[in-house]
Amino acid sequence: MTVTAEPSLATLFDQSNRHDPYPVLAALRSAPRAELGGALVVVGDYRNCSAVLRDPTVSSDRQRSLLGATFGDSPDKVPADSFLSMDAPDHTRLRGLVAKAFTPRVVAGLEPRIRGIVGDQLTKAGEASAMEVVSQLANVLPVTIINELLGVPTGDHDILQDWSHRLVRGLDPATDIGDPIVVADIELAKEGFRLYFADLVAFRRARPGQDLLSGLVQIEQDGEVLSEAELLATCALLLVGGYESTANLIANGVLALLRHPEQLRVLAENPALASAAVDEVLRYDTPAQMVTRVARREMEIDGVPVPINGVIMLLLAAANRDPAVFADPDRFDLRRTANHHLAFAAGPHFCIGASLAKLEASIALSEFARRVEAPELDEALLTYRPHVNLRGPERLFVRYDHIRD
DSSP states (O other): OOOOSOOOHHHHHOGGGSSOOHHHHHHHTSSOEEEGGGTEEEEOSHHHHHHHHHOTTEEOOGGGOTTTTSSSSOTTTSOTTSGGGOOTTHHHHHHHHHGGGGOHHHHHHTHHHHHHHHHHHHHHHTTSSEEEHIIIIITHHHHHHHHHHHTOOGGGHHHHHHHHHHHGGGGSOOTTTTOHHHHHHHHHHHHHHHHHHHHHHHHHHHSOOSSHHHHHHHHHHTTOOOOHHHHHHHHHHHHHHHHHHHHHHHHHHHHHHHHOHHHHHHHHHOGGGHHHHHHHHHHHTOSBOOEEEEESSOEEETTEEEOTTOEEEEOHHHHTTOTTTSSSTTSOOTTOOSOOOOTTOOGGGSOTTHHHHHHHHHHHHHHHHHHEESOEEOGGGOEEOSOSSBOOEEEOEEEOSEEOO
């Protein structure tokens, strides 16, 4: 696809671009541009995206932005008590409490469980000559891991996954977000999360375990400033964030490897490249394609004015293919060096679960490459999720000769 007309966000939202948004993103990367009467500034180049993410005068609190609920992770979509929408000092406090669940020691301790889940799923798929990667691998792994971290009973995983799928539509600047049916469905999912975790919190107060939720409840009881609303919002954020982006990362990675069989062979023969492979997937086909920030002062980005409380939309997926930073950026190359992508953002809101997501994806992709013999993508059956922001296949069918032990 070649984009010849002056690009706009409307072009990016066009469903016809869902399979390949990168020509549109490349055009949007050319220079910052003001939209919606100047209340929104769209930025797609690496230098400016990186600078805004690290700018202490730019806010993650969308509550008072000029656009209100118009775009993305805006106030009626992200709870005010979620540290995703907080700035220091509240963000620092909440993030510090939750970060204890993602220390290098804790994440490394999850490796056997992750390998076990991936191994079991591939073994089950070996009973047939084809698998649907999203439902049989990409979803199962992160859903299981994050639910177990939170102490969610196994029998409840499916309903929380369903709520998560419905809730993330509200985190996306999709064209149907004003549809009352969609809005009502999102509200039902939000209420489901709230009631479920309120009950689970009460249970863990009475019978604490070794899980993250029990730890957060105990911190609250020991006098740390963690309100009930903050606790519930944090649970929902961790579950949705720990599942959705990682599932897309794994599915995007399998798809990229299948479309680049020479790179699949490289990974199969060199499993030590697994971490580099994940970084290249994150750069090449970024699971969370954009993020918004709010200006707390009048500022300019390459001469484009941003008013106080104006929204800055950072196209991370465009920045991750910026030729000023990445040589031959549209090439998928597992041996790429100095891969300083922005897929996990940067600055104080760098993804708290990045190390866990990378470990899960590294094991999933390396085991897929090692065990699945002669895989072949069924392009005709490939479909994408409807989201603009959270990018990943909805259905991804692979045929193969055999899955080895």
